[in-house]
Amino acid sequence: MPLSKDKLPRSFWWHMATSFGGAMNDNLFKLFMVYALICWKGAEHSASILAMVGVVFSVPFILIAPIAGNFADKFSKRNMIVFLKAVEIGVMAFGILALSLKSEAMLYATMFLMSAQSAFFGPCKFGIIPEQSGPERLSRANGYLQMFTFLAIIAGTVLAPELSLLLDGRHSVAASISLVIAILGFTASLQIAPTRAHPQRTINLNGFQNIWRTLRFTRTDPPLLLALLAVSFFTLVAAYIQLNVLDFGHQHLDLSHEQATRLFLLTAIGIGAGSTLAGWLSGRSIEFGFVPLAASLITLCLIGLGLIAHGQIALAAINMFLLGVAAGLFVVPLEAFIQQRSPEDRRGAVQAANAFLSWLGIFTASGLLYFNASILKLSAQHGFLVIAFGMLVLSVFTIWVLSRYMLRLLLVLLIRIFYRLRISGIEQIPPDSPALLVSNHVSLMDALVILSSYQRHIRMLMSRDFYEKSDKFTQWMVRYGKVILIQDSDNPKKLIQSLKEARKVLNEGHLVCIFAEGGLSEDGTLQPLKPGFERIVKNSDIPIIPLYLNGLWQSVASHKNGEPQINPLKDLRIPISLSYGPALAATSSADEVHAAIARLAKLDDSSSANA
Structure with missing residues (x-):
């Protein structure tokens, strides 16, 4: 039976289940490790611990992402996904052992291995989407991917603090759920339909040369390069928010670090809502008009977090939720455009460059957090104002570059509100x-x-x-x-x-x-x-x-x-x-x-x- 133009194949949904498990484990296990390290070393070291965690998670991406795209382009993306989900099972088992032994070195090694696995997984995760959805369903598929990703973050963000508190700090026992999730994810990956390999492609292990070649290629396509840079800067901002919110909740809202995690839960819910909304409103198009509007909303929310009075949990919660909605609206059209614009035989390499630039942003966010907290002695709240300034610059730039798309989006929304339009x-x-x-x-x-x-x-x-x-x-x-x-x-x-x-x-x-x-x-x-x-x-x-x-x-x-x-x-x-x-x-x-x-x-x- 031929597939409906609006219906995504069953293989896509198995891929969503596989990606859901991976994203959930990344978030869940990372929080268990953060809680464990703060418990072992004391809350006064939380800022340096958070910065170190950010560095350890980002370094493998910076080192591995440059070559990961080569593997995704040469081998079947489906087979790569199955193999990497098997690796995830081993990494989770090693992490549980590290928590049981209370070994700080083994814990950081687990973080490194988790990140390395994700670095190889990313180009396959995104690169397989156009092969499953086709161009006419690409925006919708990306909306679902972002929604499932952040539903996974929500699940991880809910479970991590609750299990940590319920089990009274027995983090190794709590983390055993991650091993179960990894096994289920591996099982789901086996149901993904086979995808084509490109055996004629060669693998260049000089990763940075690969990235440089890909970025040189994108220089011939300025819109693609700008999209990559915008996603990278957005990732910097998002990483800073995720790291900073734990200390913000502790310092400014009088919450424990576990309770402060729930603030990011609201952001994750907002991201899921914003991603779904972007996919639904975009239909078969890629709506760039969301980007400047979302960037402006992110800027306003960051300023709001930087100015609210001490103890105003409700206002902080509203800002965190709206941050998430704006983030979903921002990233869905850009990721869809990067996938659509990339040539099929370079799609993995472009996604690897995208991951490299994004994790360079996360690495920078970790350094910026350490610089603000430890060198400048800024509070977590003032840190939000610092990052708001950078987001303001991006907002002005996107309004200038994408103003025509923004006005077209407003026109689309007005037409959809006033008329019941059917297009064929x-x-x-x-x-x-x-x-x-x-x-x-x-x-x-x-x-x-x-x-x-x-x-x-x-x-x-x-x-x-x-x-x-x-x-x-x-x-x-x-x-x-x-x-x-x-x-x-x-x-x-x-x-x-x-x-x-x-x-x-x-x-x-x-x-x-x-x-x-x-x-x-x-x-x-x-x-x-x-x-x-x-x-x-x-x-x-x-x-x-x-x-x-x-x-x-x-x-x-x-x-x-x-x-x-x-x-x-x-x-x-x-x-x-x-x-x-x-x-x-x-x-x-x-x-x-x-x-x-x-x-x-x-x-x-x-x-x-x-x-």
Whole structure:
């Protein structure tokens, strides 16, 4: 039976179960070790212990992540996952022995081995997702992956302090649950479907050379490089928060270290919620607009934690939860983009570079925590203000770089709130090459609905007369959206200039959309198309994508009830649909494109009748 375009395969869910166990153990066992070390050495050494734990966990990633991607690219990612889950069982057993013997050296060795196993696991964990989900389900799959990861963190964060308190500090007994989780994770990994190996790939054990080569490769793709750097800095901030919150709760909220762990539990719950929300709202697209909004919210929450009064547990809890929501919204689109943008045969190497940069961020966070607490003698609360400044810089940068995506996201959310939009045939639009979209035109909302339907920026052609009669805000939005103005009444020179501008945009690899009827339909039916668009794609191989809008004739933005007006509140939740048809050749005539749109209208009407 063929798999539904919206349904993820069973193998994906076994992978989620496997990843859940690994993420839970990383968090659970690390907390047991932190509690044990603080118990053995005293609470006054907590800041240095936390910094040391961060260093020991990050060093293996810095050393191993550079070569881990080579293994993920050469061997079957499924087989790598099974092998690494078997290794995890041995590491957990060694850690339980270290806790039983109360050996600090063995405990740090366990941390190193745990981190080394995770360093090899990471490129496989993320790199296998596109092979399981396909491009059209990638954002949703990443949303689930982040949700499962942070549900695992929640489970580990809940269990660790409760078991530690329940068993009165007998950490070796409490940690035995990690061995059970590792065994269950290994069993789940056996159910993951086989994946393809690339035996022609060679393994270069000069890890830093691998990373350098990968980063040099990403320099040829600036958006990919920026995404990697943004995730790295975000990981620095997240690691600092996770390490700092234990002392913050102890110093500023009068909580024990076990109780302070529950603050990060709220963050983990928020991350799960934010990740799920990002995956759901993104649908089949990657919504970069979440990134600047989420970065700004993280900054505000960090400032809030840095300014709340002593003992305000409720306010701290709210800030920690919102931090998590923002973190989920921030990381899901970036991770999905990194996976999508990476070439298949380099995906493991790019993920390894991603892991390397991220763990370099964690290493830096550990050093920053030690510097703030031990050298500058800053309180944990003031440490949040220090990291807030760095996040503020990132927020400003992402707003500057991704402002267009942010405004598009706001448009998407507004369209989803006011209308019940159904989109079909979106896969007909080429993901990274030019196309001319030709649509019917029934309302003043048509352009906004089309713009909200697809992640890539679509350059619209608009009536110059409508632009000149619009208010200042609409005119600013038109200029910001780089709308191409055109009018039938233009003199031939100006008309040809507008058509040439549209062709220039297409030649640069972008999408252009034209309402070829020449104006709003007076009766809601498809009018004859004017042949001007033929000139735009003349003597080219640029495809024409027919597009049919249905439902907006019922809105106040159409001619149905008199003069059209933009007032979505009067159209609240009316059903509308957007249908993209198969690409037509650039040589297609206006009549042929008209016929294609008419076929879409007939199909849409019949599917609406059967709904």
